Amino acid sequence: MARKAQIIPPQTDLKRRAVNSKVGFAINPTPEDLKKIEAVVHKSTDKFITQAADKLKRLREGYRAATPNKSLRPAFLKQVREESLSIKGLGGMFNFPLMTAIAKSLNDFTQGRSDVDDKQMSLVSLHIDALYVVLAQRIEGEGSMQESQVLDAFQEAVAKIG
Amino acid sequence: MSQSQRIDFAKISFLIVDTNPLAIDMMNDILRMLGAMRIFRATHVDRAIDLLGNEEIDIVITERELGDQSGLELLDLVRNSSVSPNRMLPVIMLTANSEPEHVIEARDSGVTEFVAKPFTVESLYRRLVSVIARPRSFVNAESYFGPDRRRKQIAFSGPDRRAE
Numbered sequence: 001m002a003r004k005a006q007i008i009p010p011q012t013d014l015k016r017r018a019v020n021s022k023v024g025f026a027i028n029p030t031p032e033d034l035k036k037i038e039a040v041v042h043k044s045t046d047k048f049i050t051q052a053a054d055k056l057k058r059l060r061e062g063y064r065a066a067t068p069n070k071s072l073r074p075a076f077l078k079q080v081r082e083e084s085l086s087i088k089g090l091g092g093m094f095n096f097p098l099m100t101a102i103a104k105s106l107n108d109f110t111q112g113r114s115d116v117d118d119k120q121m122s123l124v125s126l127h128i129d130a131l132y133v134v135l136a137q138r139i140e141g142e143g144s145m146q147e148s149q150v151l152d153a154f155q156e157a158v159a160k161i162g
Numbered sequence: 163m164s165q166s167q168r169i170d171f172a173k174i175s176f177l178i179v180d181t182n183p184l185a186i187d188m189m190n191d192i193l194r195m196l197g198a199m200r201i202f203r204a205t206h207v208d209r210a211i212d213l214l215g216n217e218e219i220d221i222v223i224t225e226r227e228l229g230d231q232s233g234l235e236l237l238d239l240v241r242n243s244s245v246s247p248n249r250m251l252p253v254i255m256l257t258a259n260s261e262p263e264h265v266i267e268a269r270d271s272g273v274t275e276f277v278a279k280p281f282t283v284e285s286l287y288r289r290l291v292s293v294i295a296r297p298r299s300f301v302n303a304e305s306y307f308g309p310d311r312r313r314k315q316i317a318f319s320g321p322d323r324r325a326e
Contacts, residue, residue, distance in 0.1 A: 007310070010297035011250050014220055017173045024170035025196050027291055029224050029284075037283040039196045044188050051184050085227060086182055089258030092280025093188070099278055107258075 041093060049096045052135055055083045059128050067121055074114050080124055082109040088130065098147055102130050105154045109162055123161050127154065135158045169294055173201035175217070176219075179210045179224035179236060189223060192283065194311050196290075207231040211239060219294060226257035228269065233257075234271050241272040241307050247306060250300050252293040254279070274298070274307025 023124070026033060059080060066076035086108040091099030104129040109120075116124065130150060133139075139147060176193055178201065180186045184230050186203050191256050193201055197308040203316055204210035207228055213219065222240065224233040253326065259280030268276050275289040298309040 004303050005306075006249070008300040010241035010299050012297055014174060014252070014294045015297060018170045019167055020170055021167055024168040024172070026286075027167045027169060027295060029287060032282050034287070037192055037195055038289065041188060042193045043284060044184065047184050047187070051182075082227070082229070085258050086185075089256075089279030090185065092180075097233065097280070104258075109177060 006054060021022070042095075047137075047154055048090055048096075049135060052087055052091075052099070052131075056128055056135065059083055060132075063121070063125050063128065067118075070115075073116055073121070077110055077113055077116060084110065085126075095096065096134065097141065098134050098139055098143045098151075100149055102127055102134065102154065105151070105158060106131075107136045109158050119161050123144070123157055126143050164207060167295070169196075170293065171197040172199050174198060174220045174294065175202070176211055177202045177204065177210060177219045177222045177224075178229065179204045179207070179222065179228075179233065181205050181225065182230050185225065185256075190276065192286070196287075207233075207236050211235055214240070214244070214251075218321075219247075219251070221254045221290075224253065224255055226259060226264070237268070237271050237273055252297075254293065255291055269311060270306065272306070272311075274309050282283050 019027070062072075062076045062079050081149040084103045088100050088103035088107055091097065106124065109123065109127070128130060134143075134147075142148070169208075171193065176198055178186050178193075180189070183205070190201055190203065202213050202219060204213055210222070210224070214222075219273045221237070224236055226233040226248070228236075233255050235253070239251060240251050241249055253272075254275045254277060255268050255273045256277045256279055258279040265276055265278075274293050277289055278285055300309050302307065
């Protein structure tokens with residue numbers, strides 16, 4: 001017979017230690033409180049730009065090496081999968097949601113793949129180039145209609161070539 | 163809970179686990195802004211396990227993707243290993259892989275809170291408040307040890323819902 005589930009009461013140690021009415025951050029923060037925290041995140045924007053540029057540089061190097069040498073493509077794909085996931089996660093936090101969207105398209109494309117043909121390699125390269133453009137031109141926010149069309153084009157290309 | 167209550171983050175220690183130094187720095191800066199003073203950092207699971215065994219850590223904030231390892235492995239160790247310092251330790255998992263299957267997998271592995279990246283500071287803060295001020299019961303079942311996955315306790319006055 002299956003064992004019955006046991007319900008264990010919540011541990012209230014943290015609550016007892018930290019929740020009070022005088023010291024610390026409000027449980028229900030004001031918009032000003034939240035802005036203070038956001039300012040901390042935005043302080044790191046330059047670091048994000050430097051890191052993303054470095055990741056994209058390494059991806060381009062990986063692409064150049066793996067284009068003529070098919071044996072390098074599985075490792076390159078793994079690199080693309082990891083770096084695109086990282087950019088997808090952080091881009092939007094630093095007001096680069098377009099980078100998040102392009103990186104998501106690239107990451108989705110690489111999921112479950114261990115190899116790619118030449119056409120698919122070109123599609124990966126186009127994504128990397130687009131990420132570079134967004135970063136180099138500091139396209140913050142959602143971008144314009146043109147950027148939105150570029151994203152749509154990526155989705156179509158992924159559907160067709162993928 | 164009173165609207166005017168506050169959380170003294172200086173009374174709580176954190177462990178941040180992420181392979182990306184920028185992500186660790188950013189989380190560290192957010193926690194410091196909130197008033198936290200004891201913040202430990204690890205860039206891989208082995209170091210995190212080491213810190214959990216040797217330091218008093220109250221809340222773990224871990225990325226799901228940790229290179230060749232996973233935040234789920236760390237979560238499994240906390241929840242199910244005999245060497246776990248506290249099987250009920252709150253674990254907040256962050257990830258850019260926010261597809262429903264990943265959320266369900268983390269929930270079924272016993273995660274306390276799940277935050278999809280990119281996140282807003284408000285959504286992160288609400289998760290922190292939740293684990294500190296509104297701790298949940300735990301369920302110890304044959305195939306699951308973790309926070310009660312039923313979020314809302316709705317009063318029910320009719321006949322037994324699970325009557326045989």
